[in-house]
Amino acid sequence: MIKLKLRKRTREVDETSRTNNSLGLMFWAAVSFLAVLTFCAIFADILPFKNPTQTFKGFNKNGPSGSFLLGNDGVGRDILSRVVYGAQTSLVIAVVGTSIALIIGGSIGLAAGYYRGKVDRLLTIMLNTTLIIPPLILFISLILFLDPAAERRMFILIFTFALLSIAPIGRVVRANTMAWSEREFVLAAQTIGARNGRVMFREILPNVAPSLISYSLIVMATLIIVEGAVAFLGLSVPSPTPTWGDMINKGRPHLDVAPHITLMPALSMFLTVLSLNFIGDKLQEKFESKAAIL
Amino acid sequence: MAKKFVKAFAVLFAFSLIAAACGGDSDETAIENEPEVVEEEVTQVEEDREQGDATGEDTRDDMTAVHGGRLVYGVEADTSNPFVPYASSCAISCRMILRSVSDALFITGAGGNIVPHLVETIVPSADFKSWTMAIRDGIKFHDGTPLDGAAVAYNLNTCRMSPLTGPALSQISDVTSDGQSVTISYTFPEALGPAALNSSTQCGFMFSPTWLQTIASNPLLTAEQRATAAGNPTELVGVGAFTFKSYTPGNGNSFIATRNADYWRGENGITGEELPYLDEIEFVVSVDIQGRSNGLKGGQFDIIHTSNADEIKKYEGNEDYVLLQANDYGETSMYMLNAAQGTNPYAGALRGDPELAMDPLGMNSTNPMIHLSCRKAAAHSLDTQRLADERGAGIVKPANGPFPPGSMGYLEDTGYPKFDIAMAQTEMEQCKIDSGQDPVTVGVTIGQDPFSAETADLVVSMMDDAFGEDISVVVTPIEQGQLIGLALAGAYHVMGWRNFGGVDPSELWYWWSAYTASPVNPTVPELALNFGRFVDPEMETAMQGVRFNPDPAVRKASAEAVNRLFGKNVWNLWTTWTLWGLISSPRVMDITTFTTPEGTMTAPVVAGKHSVQQIWCQDGNCQG
Amino acid sequence: MAGSGNLHLREQEKPLLRVEDLVVNFLSAGGETVQAVSGFSIDVLEGETLGLVGESGCGKSTTARAIIQSPKPTAGSIQLDGVELTELDDEEMRRTRPILQMIFQDPISSLNPRRTIRDVVAEPLYVWWEEETGRLAIASWFEKTGNLFQKISSKFSRPARILAPLAWLSLIFWLVSEASDERSLETWLSWLKTPAQFIGFPVLFILAAMAAALSVVGAVWLVLAVILPFGVISGKFGSVTNTVGLTGLFTSLFAVVFLFFRTWSSLGGVAHWLSSGILLLAVGFLAVWSLLACREPSRAGSSALAVLVFMLFAIQVFYIVGLDGNTKLAVFSLSAAVDGILYWLIARRYKLARAQMRQRAEPEVKRVLEAVGMEVEGSLERKPHEFSGGQAQRISIARALILNPKVVICDEPVSALDVSVQAQILNLLEDMKAAYGLTLVFIAHDLAVVKNISDRVAVMYLGKICEVGPPELLYSAPQHPYTRLLIDAIPRPDPEFDQRNAVRIEGELPSPLAPPSGCRFRTRCPNVQAKCSTEEPQMKEVASGHYVACHYPADSELNQ
Numbered sequence A: 001m002i003k004l005k006l007r008k009r010t011r012e013v014d015e016t017s018r019t020n021n022s023l024g025l026m027f028w029a030a031v032s033f034l035a036v037l038t039f040c041a042i043f044a045d046i047l048p049f050k051n052p053t054q055t056f057k058g059f060n061k062n063g064p065s066g067s068f069l070l071g072n073d074g075v076g077r078d079i080l081s082r083v084v085y086g087a088q089t090s091l092v093i094a095v096v097g098t099s100i101a102l103i104i105g106g107s108i109g110l111a112a113g114y115y116r117g118k119v120d121r122l123l124t125i126m127l128n129t130t131l132i133i134p135p136l137i138l139f140i141s142l143i144l145f146l147d148p149a150a151e152r153r154m155f156i157l158i159f160t161f162a163l164l165s166i167a168p169i170g171r172v173v174r175a176n177t178m179a180w181s182e183r184e185f186v187l188a189a190q191t192i193g194a195r196n197g198r199v200m201f202r203e204i205l206p207n208v209a210p211s212l213i214s215y216s217l218i219v220m221a222t223l224i225i226v227e228g229a230v231a232f233l234g235l236s237v238p239s240p241t242p243t244w245g246d247m248i249n250k251g252r253p254h255l256d257v258a259p260h261i262t263l264m265p266a267l268s269m270f271l272t273v274l275s276l277n278f279i280g281d282k283l284q285e286k287f288e289s290k291a292a293i294l
Numbered sequence B: 001m002a003k004k005f006v007k008a009f010a011v012l013f014a015f016s017l018i019a020a021a022c023g024g025d026s027d028e029t030a031i032e033n034e035p036e037v038v039e040e041e042v043t044q045v046e047e048d049r050e051q052g053d054a055t056g057e058d059t060r061d062d063m064t065a066v067h068g069g070r071l072v073y074g075v076e077a078d079t080s081n082p083f084v085p086y087a088s089s090c091a092i093s094c095r096m097i098l099r100s101v102s103d104a105l106f107i108t109g110a111g112g113n114i115v116p117h118l119v120e121t122i123v124p125s126a127d128f129k130s131w132t133m134a135i136r137d138g139i140k141f142h143d144g145t146p147l148d149g150a151a152v153a154y155n156l157n158t159c160r161m162s163p164l165t166g167p168a169l170s171q172i173s174d175v176t177s178d179g180q181s182v183t184i185s186y187t188f189p190e191a192l193g194p195a196a197l198n199s200s201t202q203c204g205f206m207f208s209p210t211w212l213q214t215i216a217s218n219p220l221l222t223a224e225q226r227a228t229a230a231g232n233p234t235e236l237v238g239v240g241a242f243t244f245k246s247y248t249p250g251n252g253n254s255f256i257a258t259r260n261a262d263y264w265r266g267e268n269g270i271t272g273e274e275l276p277y278l279d280e281i282e283f284v285v286s287v288d289i290q291g292r293s294n295g296l297k298g299g300q301f302d303i304i305h306t307s308n309a310d311e312i313k314k315y316e317g318n319e320d321y322v323l324l325q326a327n328d329y330g331e332t333s334m335y336m337l338n339a340a341q342g343t344n345p346y347a348g349a350l351r352g353d354p355e356l357a358m359d360p361l362g363m364n365s366t367n368p369m370i371h372l373s374c375r376k377a378a379a380h381s382l383d384t385q386r387l388a389d390e391r392g393a394g395i396v397k398p399a400n401g402p403f404p405p406g407s408m409g410y411l412e413d414t415g416y417p418k419f420d421i422a423m424a425q426t427e428m429e430q431c432k433i434d435s436g437q438d439p440v441t442v443g444v445t446i447g448q449d450p451f452s453a454e455t456a457d458l459v460v461s462m463m464d465d466a467f468g469e470d471i472s473v474v475v476t477p478i479e480q481g482q483l484i485g486l487a488l489a490g491a492y493h494v495m496g497w498r499n500f501g502g503v504d505p506s507e508l509w510y511w512w513s514a515y516t517a518s519p520v521n522p523t524v525p526e527l528a529l530n531f532g533r534f535v536d537p538e539m540e541t542a543m544q545g546v547r548f549n550p551d552p553a554v555r556k557a558s559a560e561a562v563n564r565l566f567g568k569n570v571w572n573l574w575t576t577w578t579l580w581g582l583i584s585s586p587r588v589m590d591i592t593t594f595t596t597p598e599g600t601m602t603a604p605v606v607a608g609k610h611s612v613q614q615i616w617c618q619d620g621n622c623q624g
Numbered sequence C: 001m002a003g004s005g006n007l008h009l010r011e012q013e014k015p016l017l018r019v020e021d022l023v024v025n026f027l028s029a030g031g032e033t034v035q036a037v038s039g040f041s042i043d044v045l046e047g048e049t050l051g052l053v054g055e056s057g058c059g060k061s062t063t064a065r066a067i068i069q070s071p072k073p074t075a076g077s078i079q080l081d082g083v084e085l086t087e088l089d090d091e092e093m094r095r096t097r098p099i100l101q102m103i104f105q106d107p108i109s110s111l112n113p114r115r116t117i118r119d120v121v122a123e124p125l126y127v128w129w130e131e132e133t134g135r136l137a138i139a140s141w142f143e144k145t146g147n148l149f150q151k152i153s154s155k156f157s158r159p160a161r162i163l164a165p166l167a168w169l170s171l172i173f174w175l176v177s178e179a180s181d182e183r184s185l186e187t188w189l190s191w192l193k194t195p196a197q198f199i200g201f202p203v204l205f206i207l208a209a210m211a212a213a214l215s216v217v218g219a220v221w222l223v224l225a226v227i228l229p230f231g232v233i234s235g236k237f238g239s240v241t242n243t244v245g246l247t248g249l250f251t252s253l254f255a256v257v258f259l260f261f262r263t264w265s266s267l268g269g270v271a272h273w274l275s276s277g278i279l280l281l282a283v284g285f286l287a288v289w290s291l292l293a294c295r296e297p298s299r300a301g302s303s304a305l306a307v308l309v310f311m312l313f314a315i316q317v318f319y320i321v322g323l324d325g326n327t328k329l330a331v332f333s334l335s336a337a338v339d340g341i342l343y344w345l346i347a348r349r350y351k352l353a354r355a356q357m358r359q360r361a362e363p364e365v366k367r368v369l370e371a372v373g374m375e376v377e378g379s380l381e382r383k384p385h386e387f388s389g390g391q392a393q394r395i396s397i398a399r400a401l402i403l404n405p406k407v408v409i410c411d412e413p414v415s416a417l418d419v420s421v422q423a424q425i426l427n428l429l430e431d432m433k434a435a436y437g438l439t440l441v442f443i444a445h446d447l448a449v450v451k452n453i454s455d456r457v458a459v460m461y462l463g464k465i466c467e468v469g470p471p472e473l474l475y476s477a478p479q480h481p482y483t484r485l486l487i488d489a490i491p492r493p494d495p496e497f498d499q500r501n502a503v504r505i506e507g508e509l510p511s512p513l514a515p516p517s518g519c520r521f522r523t524r525c526p527n528v529q530a531k532c533s534t535e536e537p538q539m540k541e542v543a544s545g546h547y548v549a550c551h552y553p554a555d556s557e558l559n560q
């Protein structure tokens, strides 16, 4: 009995110290940055931002000033409000794209990892098929076939991004599910008569969820970057909708005279991606260490 | 099959013309038999621009030219199908290369007139349907072949038979030669005649027929000859001041030519002059302007050219470099408006259908720009001065018509609507009634490059400022290569464009004629070089005055009439005139001051292009 | 062992669990067939404890899992209380599970680390109660509609099978054309033309044109398209629950796809796409939920509610994003308030339901936890990793007992525990058996563990039974050479003795990929004879209730 008690106490100590150390100032800084950005993006219309498409005569390529905190772009638009409205686009694409991939890829991965056998083989082939497609070629051909006039570009973007994120997410979920399915509590749940759906969603999913969430954050960060790359090619959501990639692209000709036009959206993108990655990594670390003590 | 062929042909032809137009190709007009000697004016570049007349003339103090040196020229683009004229999409960079290795029959004089160069004399027939040229005697190609009438005729025939360049020479019915003389016959009276074959037309440059016969793509060759033809179309054999040495394609490529000691204007030539001064000239492609500019600063280039106003602006007042600016005969930036509606009796007459409908599918029927009120409203709403200031670094000029200052037909006031928001709103009220739309919806198609896209953002914002809720503009960026297809097909409402570079308006007729305005048809685009598809009888009359009347005064008046018609009917929304800049190290001298053997001053810069024979470097060393 | 034959089965009595000629093969990673269990037979009478002993890898755990049909065995019969388990379908088997429970080797791994002990132990009750209440609540209504579908389908089944796919296809085209009122039909058809031509179904266009030409026709097709497939499906599966679930699935998909196309062109910019993205999410959400409803009718009620709430949310976002400035602020605050109240109500309702269920389960949970000797106070809300192995195993036993099972299979329940705890758990199992009248199948890898607890012991080697008998006989007079070796290897009562190394037999366990011919034990048997490799020994009775499968058992004259 004494032995038991001792062991328990050590565990508790471990856990409290780990909880205190694992998150930390940087984590909360990243969370606050994203929170502020998301808040501004959602409520951009009712917050005192300038019209992101209005061009102010005589202000083109001006640096940061009192009335334009981040300066003006090549045609005199307010960069601050364009960064905020650009966040709308980036976040919508990243969040919706990842969510769709999460629902589909998560379900596929869960089913493949849980049922195994033929189901697994079939679903894995499906997932791998999407990996064969070169992303940019897929995207450009979709544009050419479905949307040459950029009328539904957002749809194509989200569709492509979701399609391409299904496989990575599905594979992470599948591997995790397989590992957790080995645990005897899964067999125990089946033995008490729970249906497969209940076993998957009540028993396995809560255990897979932490790594899934942190991985999804990283996928989101990737999608933001990919959107930027696509916008840089001039293939993203068309003007006048501001996007970060588009802002960077359009700032390019002015790079030597007005570097802030490119720098501001690039910095926003950098910080957002960094924050998402950082939060994802931290969560992963935390959950992994927690899982390791089991 | 036939339709496919027509389509391919149409695209090809349009490409050739566009390459020509973008290269600022055009033929000079004025047929002045006695070339004027233009007095040299030493004017500051700044002042020139103030007058809307930057000529790019090198006005530095005269020093005695010395021989020697190797010049490296940073040019903006690679050339597709280099370089043999009948097959090449030859834009500014290619044209500079042609100028180095060969000469044209004629050359643009300083006053916009056209003066003979390889040609000695030229005589038209009484009805102006046949012109006879005498070629200077004693000129030899680099391979020793003499430049005689037969050689000139052979050059012209390759161009006439080529699918690329043929359509532009379709008015020539026959070319005959006898000794040093060449006679060209035309279907219609031609006011300009063979002077069209000047240094701004790729077919005006002469190349050795012996060499041309070794090129497989030569349209004059028979199938058997073609099978054995082993010549390289990039290894040009011309009559020019420099002879071909080497060529490497691709970005960062280089074309090297060395001094031709037997140049006809050199010490062994027929004129006894000393041209050229340089030992060697190299053209290196550097597509990105930043790269080109850095190359100049880093000593990789001795001279570069650019149409990027921001970059030109940076060199203003920089003592370390020589900056020459020129907007002569350059292109005009604009937003083309698709006016296709109703019927076109002109094009209809050609195909036997007087009721030819311009928009049979109704694709353009929702385009508000078919109504004059809407076109005027749009024109009034655009602050072209602001566009020039903000998009052109304040050094380009707002355009008011297709003819930039210095061109025939240029007018201070063309009657084109001025920036006036009140007027714009008044017209918009009418436009809403005419088009039956509220808000009025316009689709604007532009290229995907960031600069055009940003310019379009500014234009849209100006329209928003003027019209607010009354207008809804949808901007669609399209991959650059696809734009021409949409323009040919008429599948657009408003399109960002740059065109109409040229010395003489008579060479621009096909862009504006009702004869070349075919119906909107996205599946089988036809030869609709009048992309705006406007049918304007007054324009037809005015263009005839420019093309067929030999009287210079009438031609000038007609060109001005054309300009006024554009102003009155607002067929396009003009924005700015293209400004070219030549930036060089101060060691490079006499960049643009070239005279004919008779001493006639030539136009310093034609749409960015200039002669290279006369260039020399201080101490015979360009790098210093 | 190597024993075949069913002589040891007690035909005269009625066993609670009877396994006959059980065969379990599975594919190895290399694609070869692993013969894990080959012709295993045993019976267990009510109230009896069977001890099943063998080395690791002999197939005893595989046998245990085959008995609970997870996975199903390759061949053989398993009768539980006279019911042939191998012939049950998944659903019937699931309903049979409560009476057949299992206790696992690794106590920690058999408890979900993310749930509290209260929920872990009560989970079996939740599973069956939710099913019960769910069925009670919705059964009557769904039975009616289900019957209606079945009636329709029985009348239309043959034409429906042909028409349904066509109807679905035309529904899609109808939707597309309906959704595109701003574009002409031709535009849409030309847009669809390329892929369709490619697939090669020009006939679709005739159907589509028919469906699209008149909205009345479209409506008729719509009705056919929605009803007929369900008729077919319900007719085929005959299950009310499937009909309900699929109806939900397809109607929700239909609704959302329709909305999606409708809004496609009516809004612009981010607002449009945000709302469309959410609607897309709703599709996935609805699909998953409907599928759940399909599989778990107990969820149909709550899923319907969830769907409603989610749709409400989507519509709000959809609407709000389209507004501007102050209107947006006002509408946003208002709908946020409404949502807040709504979500609070739903959460409260859900919590209440959970709380009620917990409350209802609490006496049961406490009773079983106390019965297995756990201190109830303070342990209910803790997570499994806060307990020691012995405690966790008690919790496992509690979970198995809460459903009042008849048979409990204990798969090496003590082998992962400290020696000091082993005896406690063994005693506990004995007590539970007495208290609950359980029938136990007790699996262990050494004879010592099962000696005291078993009424009957079976020794297994490489997928087959060697010897079966009452422990008194088997331990005192083992007949099979393998049993004898096992008994010899039983450790002396020495606490320092490492039990895992106790069984020491010459040679390696042969691979189950290619088991030896004849007697499977012959490669390691001290008594091996020529006959052993050619002829498989059959079960024979050596004493009353004592059976052995060996050509040369201990008492036979040949062996002397």
Ligand code: SF4
Pocket (backbone or CB within 6 Å): C001, C002, C480, C481, C482, C519, C520, C521, C522, C523, C525, C526, C527, C528, C529, C532, C537, C549, C550, C551, C552, C553
């Ligand atoms: S004696 Fe023969 S039959 Fe008996 S166990 Fe040994 S090998 Fe098998």
